[in-house]
Amino acid sequence: MKELIQDLIALQDVELEIFKAEDGLLETPREIEEIDGIILARKRSLDAIDEEIAELEKRKVPLDIELAENQAILDAADARIKRIKTNKEYLALQREIDLAKKRKADMEEQILTLMDKIEMRQKDKARIHESFEEDKAILEKKKKKLVGRCAELEKIINGYKGKVEKLRKKVDPSLLSRYDRIKQNKKGLAIVPCENGVCRGCHMHIPPQLFNELVRGDALIACPACQRILYTDLDPQKKEE
Numbered sequence: 001m002k003e004l005i006q007d008l009i010a011l012q013d014v015e016l017e018i019f020k021a022e023d024g025l026l027e028t029p030r031e032i033e034e035i036d037g038i039i040l041a042r043k044r045s046l047d048a049i050d051e052e053i054a055e056l057e058k059r060k061v062p063l064d065i066e067l068a069e070n071q072a073i074l075d076a077a078d079a080r081i082k083r084i085k086t087n088k089e090y091l092a093l094q095r096e097i098d099l100a101k102k103r104k105a106d107m108e109e110q111i112l113t114l115m116d117k118i119e120m121r122q123k124d125k126a127r128i129h130e131s132f133e134e135d136k137a138i139l140e141k142k143k144k145k146l147v148g149r150c151a152e153l154e155k156i157i158n159g160y161k162g163k164v165e166k167l168r169k170k171v172d173p174s175l176l177s178r179y180d181r182i183k184q185n186k187k188g189l190a191i192v193p194c195e196n197g198v199c200r201g202c203h204m205h206i207p208p209q210l211f212n213e214l215v216r217g218d219a220l221i222a223c224p225a226c227q228r229i230l231y232t233d234l235d236p237q238k239k240e241e
């Protein structure tokens with residue numbers, strides 16, 4: 001009986017390790033995906049600023065052209081004004097010049113507003129870019145670690161698989177199927193120690209009579225509360241295996 005229990009414990013230990021490693025393997029790609037998502041979102045916000053700046057610059061182009069055209073009108077008027085003979089002509093040209101000057105001031109203000117906006121967005125971009133580069137380095141490092149962990153976990157699992165096969169062959173088939181059944185319902189923990197009459201699986205007291213039977217070690221005893229197979233008083237060295 002003692003040996004039977006020890007075989008089961010050994011099997012459970014290895015299977016729990018695999019269970020843990022598989023759990024980690026499921027979790028790791030999700031964490032990697034999360035990191036990729038953060039990096040992508042930051043990239044997108046930078047792209048959005050770039051687009052905004054390009055849009056502002058596009059709006060500035062026709063204004064620059066118009067301003068140059070208006071300046072040409074002013075220069076031509078300046079040249080003409082020296083050759084004017086009558087007061088009427090002079091007044092007409094002066095009105096033209098005033099209008100052009102007003103337009104010039106108006107356009108210069110619009111251009112300045114646009115340039116202010118562009119400068120502001122460029123500052124935003126630089127700020128975001130700087131923190132992005134810092135965070136990206138941290139995130140990439142974390143990702144590399146996770147990828148490494150994945151490979152490590154796969155190695156652990158592969159290493160244990162052969163061990164499990166050997167251990168399972170040692171256990172009596174009917175007991176093995178009973179163990180598997182409990183294992184499935186109890187998240188991997190099918191066989192647990194019973195210390196001072198308390199089941200370490202569910203922390204319930206088992207009836208004293210049942211505990212006495214367990215200590216005698218003639219039969220396989222299950223916890224009445226959680227159905228896990230119980231053991232007690234094993235050679236501590238073997239138990240640690």
Ligand SMILES: [Zn+2]
Binds near residue numbers: 201202204224
């Ligand atoms: Zn129990």
